[in-house]
Amino acid sequence: xTSQTAPVEAQEHHDIRPIRKAAMWVFLGSxxxxxxxxIATFLxxxxxxxxxxxxxxxxxxxxxxxxxxxxxxxxxxxxxxxAFEKRDGRGTRIWLAATAxxxxxxxxxxxYEFTEFVDKGLTLSTSSFGSSxxxxxxxxxxxxxIGIVMLLAMFFLSxxxxxxxxxxxNVELVGLYWHFVDIVWIVIFTVVYLLQA
Amino acid sequence: xxxxxxxxxxxxxxxxxxITTVDHKRIGLMYGVTALVAFFVAGLEALLIRLQLTxxxxxxxxxxxxxxxxxxxxxxxxxxxxxxxxxxxMNYFIPLHIGARDVAFPRANAFSYWLFLFSTIMLLSSFVLxxxxxxxxxxxxxxxxxxxxxxxxxxxxxGAQLLGIASIMASANFIATVFTMRAPGMTLMxxxxxxxxxxxxxxxxxxxxxxxxxxxxQMFFDxxxxxxxxxxxxxxxxxxxxxxxxxxPEVYVLILPAMGIVxxxxxxxxxxxLFGYPFVVFxxxxxxxxxxxxxxxxxxxxxxxxxxxxxxxxxxxMIAVPTGVKIFNWIxxxxxxxxxxxxxxxxxxxxxxLFVIGGLSGVLHSVVPSDYQQHDSYFVVAHFHYVxxxxxxFGYVAGAYYWYPKWTGRFLDEKxxxxxxxxxxxxxxxxxxxxxxxxxxxxxxxxxRYPEGLGWEFWNQVATVGSFLIGISFLFFAWNLIRSRKNGxxxxxxxxxxxxxxxxxxxxxxxxxxDEIPVVEHVDDFWHRKYATDEDGRAVRMPDVTGGxxxxxxxxxxxxxxxxxxxEDMHMPSPSYYPIVAAFGVMVTGYGLIYIxxxxxxxxxxxxxxxxxxxxxxxxxxxxxxxxx
Numbered sequence: 001x002t003s004q005t006a007p008v009e010a011q012e013h014h015d016i017r018p019i020r021k022a023a024m025w026v027f028l029g030s031x032x033x034x035x036x037x038x039i040a041t042f043l044x045x046x047x048x049x050x051x052x053x054x055x056x057x058x059x060x061x062x063x064x065x066x067x068x069x070x071x072x073x074x075x076x077x078x079x080x081x082x083a084f085e086k087r088d089g090r091g092t093r094i095w096l097a098a099t100a101x102x103x104x105x106x107x108x109x110x111x112y113e114f115t116e117f118v119d120k121g122l123t124l125s126t127s128s129f130g131s132s133x134x135x136x137x138x139x140x141x142x143x144x145x146i147g148i149v150m151l152l153a154m155f156f157l158s159x160x161x162x163x164x165x166x167x168x169x170n171v172e173l174v175g176l177y178w179h180f181v182d183i184v185w186i187v188i189f190t191v192v193y194l195l196q197a
Numbered sequence: 198x199x200x201x202x203x204x205x206x207x208x209x210x211x212x213x214x215x216i217t218t219v220d221h222k223r224i225g226l227m228y229g230v231t232a233l234v235a236f237f238v239a240g241l242e243a244l245l246i247r248l249q250l251t252x253x254x255x256x257x258x259x260x261x262x263x264x265x266x267x268x269x270x271x272x273x274x275x276x277x278x279x280x281x282x283x284x285x286x287m288n289y290f291i292p293l294h295i296g297a298r299d300v301a302f303p304r305a306n307a308f309s310y311w312l313f314l315f316s317t318i319m320l321l322s323s324f325v326l327x328x329x330x331x332x333x334x335x336x337x338x339x340x341x342x343x344x345x346x347x348x349x350x351x352x353x354x355x356g357a358q359l360l361g362i363a364s365i366m367a368s369a370n371f372i373a374t375v376f377t378m379r380a381p382g383m384t385l386m387x388x389x390x391x392x393x394x395x396x397x398x399x400x401x402x403x404x405x406x407x408x409x410x411x412x413x414x415q416m417f418f419d420x421x422x423x424x425x426x427x428x429x430x431x432x433x434x435x436x437x438x439x440x441x442x443x444x445x446p447e448v449y450v451l452i453l454p455a456m457g458i459v460x461x462x463x464x465x466x467x468x469x470x471l472f473g474y475p476f477v478v479f480x481x482x483x484x485x486x487x488x489x490x491x492x493x494x495x496x497x498x499x500x501x502x503x504x505x506x507x508x509x510x511x512x513x514x515m516i517a518v519p520t521g522v523k524i525f526n527w528i529x530x531x532x533x534x535x536x537x538x539x540x541x542x543x544x545x546x547x548x549x550x551l552f553v554i555g556g557l558s559g560v561l562h563s564v565v566p567s568d569y570q571q572h573d574s575y576f577v578v579a580h581f582h583y584v585x586x587x588x589x590x591f592g593y594v595a596g597a598y599y600w601y602p603k604w605t606g607r608f609l610d611e612k613x614x615x616x617x618x619x620x621x622x623x624x625x626x627x628x629x630x631x632x633x634x635x636x637x638x639x640x641x642x643x644x645x646r647y648p649e650g651l652g653w654e655f656w657n658q659v660a661t662v663g664s665f666l667i668g669i670s671f672l673f674f675a676w677n678l679i680r681s682r683k684n685g686x687x688x689x690x691x692x693x694x695x696x697x698x699x700x701x702x703x704x705x706x707x708x709x710x711x712d713e714i715p716v717v718e719h720v721d722d723f724w725h726r727k728y729a730t731d732e733d734g735r736a737v738r739m740p741d742v743t744g745g746x747x748x749x750x751x752x753x754x755x756x757x758x759x760x761x762x763x764x765e766d767m768h769m770p771s772p773s774y775y776p777i778v779a780a781f782g783v784m785v786t787g788y789g790l791i792y793i794x795x796x797x798x799x800x801x802x803x804x805x806x807x808x809x810x811x812x813x814x815x816x817x818x819x820x821x822x823x824x825x826x
Contacts, residue, residue: 018377019301019373019377019378020301020302020373022301022372022373022376022377023301023302023369023370023372023373026368026369026372026373026403027365027369027403029403029404030365030369030403030404030406030407031407033403033404033405033407033408034407034408034410034411036408037407037408037411037412037439037442038411041411041415041426041435044432044435045430045431048430048431050425050429050430124418124422124423124424125422125423125424125425127425127429127430128425128426128429128430128431128432130424130425131415131418131424131425131426131431132426135414135415135418135424135426153812157816162816169815
């Protein structure tokens with residue numbers, strides 16, 4: 001399609017998808033540093049409970065269940081992307097909705113968990129432990145919420161037949177974001193909940 | 198917003214066209230103008246500081262005003278002047294250097310600019326809305342988390358956060374542009390050094406700003422929600438680590454684009470290729486990597502222990518190596534070349550000379566026991582002004598003289614420029630060289646007055662005289678910039694006998710940059726189109742080539758891809774007002790957060806405006822042509 005002297009990379013110019021994917025990866029690198037800094041802060045303060053509640057108030061079985069829900073949402077996200085690649089609008093919508101619902105379930109679990117902890121006396125200002133715990137898990141929850149907004153937006157766009165590969169919200173990019181948020185949760189779950197010194 | 202093709206390619210006019218522009222060249226110019234205005238504000242702050250310190254027991258400013266001024270001087274110069282000036286050059290020249298028609302995401306680019314502008318307005322508005330930040334640009338806790346004043350450091354926490362978001366978006370944009378939109382044949386090792394340095398800077402920002410962002414959130418929460426990150430049971434040292442993990446890469450963010458600029462200027466005015474191009478590129482990358490491993494040299498006196506201090510000291514000494522490599526490469530470029538002392542070259546030579554002085558005093562700081570003596574003294578002030586002003590600002594001014602003909606089609610005035618250079622060089626050294634002596638004599642940074650009899654008056658007076666010379670020199674510069682736009686000597690497309698692709702197109706460049714996307718075969722490709730080499734290795738001008746229409750024949754006959762082909766089948770992105778709407782919403786949210794709890798309403802409204810902007814942006818077609826599907 002192009003002249004012989006033009007190398008392969010030039011042929012991708014008409015296709016904007018790799019450009020957007022590159023930017024998304026770069027953005028996720030930035031996000032990794034963002035969460036890394038908050039995880040480091042938590043590790044610094046995890047024993048700094050000021051005689052208030054510490055990690056003993058975690059309900060591991062409950063959080064394991066909600067973690068499982070979030071991990072399953074990665075599977076449905078892959079299925080949504082797969083359906084989208086096959087131009088299967090109905091399948092795309094089903095799996096997008098499923099992903100969003102699983103995300104909402106996870107968020108509901110987190111809200112329930114937070115109210116439990118507050119009842120047990122752990123608030124944002126109780127101790128450095130509380131501050132760093134709520135900041136880390138709270139920002140993660142905010143990322144899940146933003147992901148849900150994007151999933152639902154894509155769902156409704158798809159209903160109107162306005163979901164495109166090349167502009168606006170894109171199943172693959174949102175998928176990358178969603179998997180990243182999941183992976184971060186695996187780290188948070190391990191470091192915050194499971195590793196109790 | 199439907200435009201026909203011809204209109205699309207003509208230069209649009211009027212204020213509205215600037216507000217809705219997505220053209221990387223216009224956005225670059227707006228970055229530059231905004232930063233220049235902010236430079237004069239920051240300069241005024243500096244002159245007030247100098248007036249206060251001219252005599253012992255100075256009475257020009259109150260301690261409170263002094264705190265606000267030195268904080269805002271630092272904050273403005275770093276985040277609102279030097280970084281955006283770098284962004285101005287990057288915006289304008291990355292696409293021209295790699296042979297592209299725009300950056301990867303033109304509207305995100307516009308959003309970055311508007312968010313930068315609004316955050317700048319927000320930061321400066323703090324002077325009249327309850328007081329400017331007064332805890333130093335470094336914002337150390339617990340000074341920054343005390344609540345004796347209502348909002349000052351909230352302006353810092355939110356303002357810097359928004360500037361950071363704007364920078365992260367711009368950086369992701371630049372990285373995607375350079376890695377995916379290069380012209381055919383423009384391999385990575387043929388990319389001009391300035392654009393290479395822009396890539397390194399973008400990565401530094403991508404990885405360092407989020408760390409700062411976390412620190413800023415923690416400061417904001419400590420101030421407003423009673424968290425205990427730096428106070429209470431928390432550790433104020435955490436802020437220092439987070440801050441300098443950003444703050445040290447940040448100084449390379451400030452200097453690397455200037456290094457890139459002089460790496461373009463030296464070859465052009467020496468009529469030689471850059472000496473050791475790959476070494477310059479890779480030492481820039483090495484500086485980027487090592488920049489993340491030296492942050493604690495700002496914290497020696499915090500008591501990190503001998504092992505950590507030795508480690509960071511050695512790393513700091515080692516980072517001087519790639520920097521030294523670059524300096525020798527620049528000297529090697531001039532060596533044996535036909536050096537022309539045009540204005541850009543003079544500023545570039547000023548850059549190297551002053552940067553070496555600042556770099557050497559920097560190596561002194563890496564030695565821990567020596568640093569204990571110099572810490573928080575005027576010696577440090579002298580050091581970083583030699584690096585950032587003597588280095589950075591001289592480099593950027595060199596870039597302005599070098600590329601002004603490309604922006605406007607006219608030269609900056611030679612005579613005014615020489616006044617500017619010599620006054621600036623003299624004023625700069627008068628201001629900052631004495632600070633070495635003052636610092637070694639024990640004068641501490643950030644003290645707003647000093648008693649008589651310490652022997653500091655003389656050098657302080659010299660410094661004040663020097664600072665006003667710098668101020669006057671920049672009046673020459675500003676007048677030159679304004680006057681030459683209409684009255685300067687006409688420059689043509691290739692006024693300096695340039696080497697890189699931007700000189701192959703008209704000045705100022707058309708909206709679409711390149712009529713046909715060039716096919717690149719060499720480093721300094723444009724030079725090789727103009728000159729062949731004879732048996733003795735001398736450059737010989739090829740007779741038949743005139744600058745301007747140099748696209749290779751091989752590009753003809755392709756199938757009209759977005760970034761290639763002839764003007765008839767090229768689609769430039771349409772203008773959009775959504776970026777400014779979204780950025781405005783973010784600013785409203787920011788103001789709301791500063792004034793919580795009352796401000797929650799404004800924060801909510803701002804969030805809605807932002808969402809409207811983003812969704813409108815996401816759903817509108819990129820070009821009018823994208824309707825077809």
